[in-house]
Amino acid sequence: MADKYYDVVIVGGGPAGLAAAVAACEKGAEKVLVIERDKVVGGILNQCIHNGFGLHYFKEELTGPEYAGRFAKMVAETRAEVVTGTMVLDVTAAGMKRYVSCISSENGYCVYEAGAVVLCMGCRERTRGAISIPGDRPAGVLTAGTAQRYVNMEGYMVGKRVVILGSGDIGLIMARRMTLEGAKVLACIELSPWCNGLNRNVVQCLNDYGIPLYLSHTITGIYGSDRVEKVVVSKMDGGKPVPGMEFEIECDTVLLSVGLIPENELTRNAGIQINPRTNGAVVFENMMTMTDGVFACGNVLHVHDLVDFVTAESMKAGAAAAEYAKGKRVGGNIVDVVSGDGVNYTVPSKIRPENVEKGVDIFFRTNHPRKKSVITVKSGDNQIAAFKRDYMAPGEMEKITIPKVLLAKCSGSMTVSVDDAVEEVF
Amino acid sequence: MYDVLIVGCGVIGAATAYKLAKYNLKVAIAEKFNDVACGTTKANSAIMHAGYDPEPGTKKAILNRRGIAEAREVVKKLDVEYQPIQSLVIAYNDRDMEEVRKLYCRGLANGVHVKIMSQDEAHAVEPALSPNVIGALWSDESAIINPWEFATAMTEVAVINGADLRLNAEVYSIEQHEDHLTAVTANGKVDARYVVNAAGCYAPFIAKMVGDDRIEATNRAGQYYVLDKVEGRKVHSVIFGCPDENGFKGVLVSPTVHGNLIVGPDAEIAAHPEDLATKPDNLGKIRAAGLKYVPSINYRNMIREYAGVRPTTNLSDFIIEICPTCSRMINLAGMASPGLSSALAVGEEGVKLLGEAGLELVENPDFRDERPPVIRFKELSPEEQKALIAKNPAYGQIVCRCETVTEGEIVAALHRPIVPVSVDGVKRRCRAGMGRCQGGFCSPRVHEIISRELGIPEEKVPKDKQGSYIITGRTK
Numbered sequence: 001m002a003d004k005y006y007d008v009v010i011v012g013g014g015p016a017g018l019a020a021a022v023a024a025c026e027k028g029a030e031k032v033l034v035i036e037r038d039k040v041v042g043g044i045l046n047q048c049i050h051n052g053f054g055l056h057y058f059k060e061e062l063t064g065p066e067y068a069g070r071f072a073k074m075v076a077e078t079r080a081e082v083v084t085g086t087m088v089l090d091v092t093a094a095g096m097k098r099y100v101s102c103i104s105s106e107n108g109y110c111v112y113e114a115g116a117v118v119l120c121m122g123c124r125e126r127t128r129g130a131i132s133i134p135g136d137r138p139a140g141v142l143t144a145g146t147a148q149r150y151v152n153m154e155g156y157m158v159g160k161r162v163v164i165l166g167s168g169d170i171g172l173i174m175a176r177r178m179t180l181e182g183a184k185v186l187a188c189i190e191l192s193p194w195c196n197g198l199n200r201n202v203v204q205c206l207n208d209y210g211i212p213l214y215l216s217h218t219i220t221g222i223y224g225s226d227r228v229e230k231v232v233v234s235k236m237d238g239g240k241p242v243p244g245m246e247f248e249i250e251c252d253t254v255l256l257s258v259g260l261i262p263e264n265e266l267t268r269n270a271g272i273q274i275n276p277r278t279n280g281a282v283v284f285e286n287m288m289t290m291t292d293g294v295f296a297c298g299n300v301l302h303v304h305d306l307v308d309f310v311t312a313e314s315m316k317a318g319a320a321a322a323e324y325a326k327g328k329r330v331g332g333n334i335v336d337v338v339s340g341d342g343v344n345y346t347v348p349s350k351i352r353p354e355n356v357e358k359g360v361d362i363f364f365r366t367n368h369p370r371k372k373s374v375i376t377v378k379s380g381d382n383q384i385a386a387f388k389r390d391y392m393a394p395g396e397m398e399k400i401t402i403p404k405v406l407l408a409k410c411s412g413s414m415t416v417s418v419d420d421a422v423e424e425v426f
Numbered sequence: 427m428y429d430v431l432i433v434g435c436g437v438i439g440a441a442t443a444y445k446l447a448k449y450n451l452k453v454a455i456a457e458k459f460n461d462v463a464c465g466t467t468k469a470n471s472a473i474m475h476a477g478y479d480p481e482p483g484t485k486k487a488i489l490n491r492r493g494i495a496e497a498r499e500v501v502k503k504l505d506v507e508y509q510p511i512q513s514l515v516i517a518y519n520d521r522d523m524e525e526v527r528k529l530y531c532r533g534l535a536n537g538v539h540v541k542i543m544s545q546d547e548a549h550a551v552e553p554a555l556s557p558n559v560i561g562a563l564w565s566d567e568s569a570i571i572n573p574w575e576f577a578t579a580m581t582e583v584a585v586i587n588g589a590d591l592r593l594n595a596e597v598y599s600i601e602q603h604e605d606h607l608t609a610v611t612a613n614g615k616v617d618a619r620y621v622v623n624a625a626g627c628y629a630p631f632i633a634k635m636v637g638d639d640r641i642e643a644t645n646r647a648g649q650y651y652v653l654d655k656v657e658g659r660k661v662h663s664v665i666f667g668c669p670d671e672n673g674f675k676g677v678l679v680s681p682t683v684h685g686n687l688i689v690g691p692d693a694e695i696a697a698h699p700e701d702l703a704t705k706p707d708n709l710g711k712i713r714a715a716g717l718k719y720v721p722s723i724n725y726r727n728m729i730r731e732y733a734g735v736r737p738t739t740n741l742s743d744f745i746i747e748i749c750p751t752c753s754r755m756i757n758l759a760g761m762a763s764p765g766l767s768s769a770l771a772v773g774e775e776g777v778k779l780l781g782e783a784g785l786e787l788v789e790n791p792d793f794r795d796e797r798p799p800v801i802r803f804k805e806l807s808p809e810e811q812k813a814l815i816a817k818n819p820a821y822g823q824i825v826c827r828c829e830t831v832t833e834g835e836i837v838a839a840l841h842r843p844i845v846p847v848s849v850d851g852v853k854r855r856c857r858a859g860m861g862r863c864q865g866g867f868c869s870p871r872v873h874e875i876i877s878r879e880l881g882i883p884e885e886k887v888p889k890d891k892q893g894s895y896i897i898t899g900r901t902k
């Protein structure tokens with residue numbers, strides 16, 4: 001049924017897919033294919049023309065396109081094939097075989113058989129409809145990413161008087177970008193009592209331009225018959241607007257930066273188990289999903305704030321996919337990683353100690369900002385490890401490494417918690 | 427001089443134009459907006475009602491039945507998205523069961539295939555129902571439809587057969603002359619021997635233009651949620667609550683022809699026919715009502731809200747008549763629910779009244795009852811997709827990821843008999859931007875394609891209506 005066989009087929013050519021391809025080739029996969037729907041590889045990085053990429057991985061500060069460019073070049077130097085303008089319609093992993101079907105203008109409808117599949121589809125932005133902002137539905141309400149695309153890639157401005165809802169990183173970066181392009185950014189409005197973006201972005205994108213940040217506020221109405229004319233902003237308490245505390249801002253544009261959702265439609269349709277906490281697949285320590293031979297990494301797995309972490313995670317996935325394609329299978333017992341108090345989710349959520357060399361990295365996010373705090377790892381009543389932090393926030397992903405020797409002490413499951421006994425910010 | 431000018435191109439104007447296309451007539455259509463089907467026809471429940479609701483003997487009852495019977499044929503002929511689906515009116519208590527029995531009798535009187543179902547029977551045909559449902563009225567004569575496509579398809583046939591569709595042509599006033607009427611529109615004056623008033627919520631105003639003051643608009647708005655296809659898969663019927671004391675049918679839960687789920691509407695006096703704002707209190711009640719019917723609805727999967735305004739009037743039935751103050755005008759007003767279901771029959775009645783008013787109806791031997799085929803890439807088999815891409819590579823480029831809409835389909839939509847000029851117009855034609863990301867990824871691409879295909883600068887491409895500009899200028 002397949003047109004061709006590949007050892008590793010990678011769905012998506014953003015930073016995750018590119019890193020997975022490099023690693024798969026390094027691990028000796030002979031035939032590797034990267035499938036990208038856009039005209040060029042690089043994914044969302046192509047529209048992130050600001051600095052701040054690669055500090056960890058390349059030890060220098062690059063723009064998004066520069067970072068993507070370096071990886072595209074690295075992939076070009078491997079034997080991996082890259083097809084662009086090609087959309088994957090379906091991934092099937094029934095029985096022992098895996099197929100990826102896709103379409104493109106050049107090759108039409110094709111089905112590839114894959115020794116292993118790596119899912120790297122990235123994420124999409126949460127929209128107005130998903131958060132249900134009442135009012136009219138005029139033009140001028142865009143997600144920050146769509147606005148970013150218009151401004152940075154198409155060269156068009158999307159408004160003159162702008163209000164930003166949500167303090168996610170793209171929103172903060174667009175506040176600065178719109179200001180530099182001559183728009184007046186009137187406010188950034190955030191529902192939670194803390195900012196959701198990286199601290200460095202609050203400083204560099206809002207504070208430096210005197211853009212007010214309203215915490216514990218939200219937009220409770222968007223009005224305008226054809227184009228946005230005003231928004232109503234309400235102070236929030238316990239999830240409800242505080243009566244009498246609302247005010248209006250006259251504006252022509254609302255940019256939404258209210259969260260990212262991993263794009264897992266292909267994953268769901270393939271019947272792969274999803275973690276409701278991340279909206280990404282449930283994965284083992286090597287990024288393999290609960291469906292044999294299918295791996296996931298990058299923003300399709302869980303939303304990252306730094307591309308360097310995406311790269312590291314995807315290298316792991318790509319290497320493991322290559323090994324899987326060559327026949328490597330992992331057995332032994334499984335340790336479930338449980339999200340305890342103060343922990344929103346963990347990746348991975350299952351660990352097979354047999355497959356851990358020296359230690360295993362666990363990524364997670366805490367549920368609210370904290371100053372001095374302690375991360376504890378327990379199995380049953382036994383504390384296995386503890387890690388100190390001076391500062392933690394939901395906007396900044398945490399990483400702990402559990403040495404292999406300690407894993408041996410876990411029976412069945414381990415729980416990662418952030419100790420609440422320590423003083424909190426709010 | 428036109429023989430007939432139709433004011434308004436919602437589903438009623440479209441159906442009238444479609445019916446008139448069969449005759450040797452010069453027909454013009456004046457539509458206020460920049461596209462067809464932008465009024466009430468854009469935002470409603472999209473249900474072809476079985477016909478057990480209206481009081482037997484009323485125009486609503488008779489035309490609903492005739493309308494849906496004819497629609498079954500027309501949607502096939504014109505390839506309109508349409509899907510027969512069972513409907514249920516659910517009961518929670520004895521009062522409700524009383525209502526169910528009342529509707530059952532009405533259904534029988536109107537000639538509808540209806541049944542009263544026990545609790546077990548109801549849950550067997552619709553497992554998603556709340557366990558608190560104790561019984562239901564059931565019918566298999568209902569259907570769901572794509573209302574924009576329905577109206578657009580009929581208008582396309584009219585245009586192919588020579589009708590002159592004038593967009594951005596709001597009618598401001600109508601002058602009465604001895605042997606014709608002159609409509610002063612935003613897009614020039616139009617002389618016509620007869621005028622059909624199919625202006626939806628504005629029909630009472632059009633009637634006033636010729637001195638007919640009897641019809642008063644009492645427009646009622648209804649708000650809705652649209653949910654992801656994940657939710658659409660949970661429900662296999664149109665589920666209504668029992669009418670309340672005022673006869674209001676209340677919130678319904680229904681899949682759409684595209685596989686989404688809608689929950690709504692309520693009914694509230696609308697300040698203005700174009701006041702389509704959604705309100706938190708109303709939406710809260712709608713959410714709760716939906717959950718009461720189907721407890722498994724997960725509102726985390728909502729993707730949009732919308733509101734529509736019913737063209738209700740002080741008169742309870744459809745108003746289908748030769749205007750009492752101007753014998754050259756036909757009123758097709760008060761087209762509240764089941765207006766969509768009845769549209770074809772209403773159009774037919776409109777033509778009949780034009781005949782009675784003196785218009786000679788000579789059949790056109792060259793009438794073409796067809797429109798250019800619509801390609802829906804997603805629905806094709808892999809072999810068909812392959813062949814299509816080989817013929818036209820634009821079908822190999824997916825523009826809307828969520829709904830799998832190709833560039834080929836968007837380009838085709840822009841070269842049909844009625845050309846959409848806005849991003850939302852394209853969305854209504856081929857679903858690009860209608861999915862879970864709501865155009866986040868594809869709207870800049872669609873925007874660019876419209877500009878390229880129609881040869882208009884990107885700055886001039888609106889989101890929807892004229893004035894809903896997307897771009898404010900070039901970057902520095």
Ligand SMILES: Cc1cc2nc3c(=O)[nH]c(=O)nc-3n(C[C@H](O)[C@H](O)[C@H](O)COP(=O)(O)OP(=O)(O)OC[C@H]3O[C@@H](n4cnc5c(N)ncnc54)[C@H](O)[C@@H]3O)c2cc1C
Pocket residue numbers: 433434435436437438439440456457458459462463464465466467468469470471472473474475595596597598624625626627628629632646647648649691734735736737761762763764765766767768
């Ligand atoms: C909430 C809700 C739910 C509904 N659910 C259903 C349902 O499930 N099933 C069903 O059968 N029916 C339903 N209906 C009713 C159905 O939608 C309407 O009956 C139908 O769409 C009316 O079509 P229309 O052409 O009369 O009006 P419209 O679609 O409003 O068309 C009128 C047109 O006239 C134009 N116009 C107005 N004034 C002028 C002017 N001066 N000059 C030029 N053009 C003008 C407008 O722009 C508009 O395009 C529902 C309605 C609502 C609001």
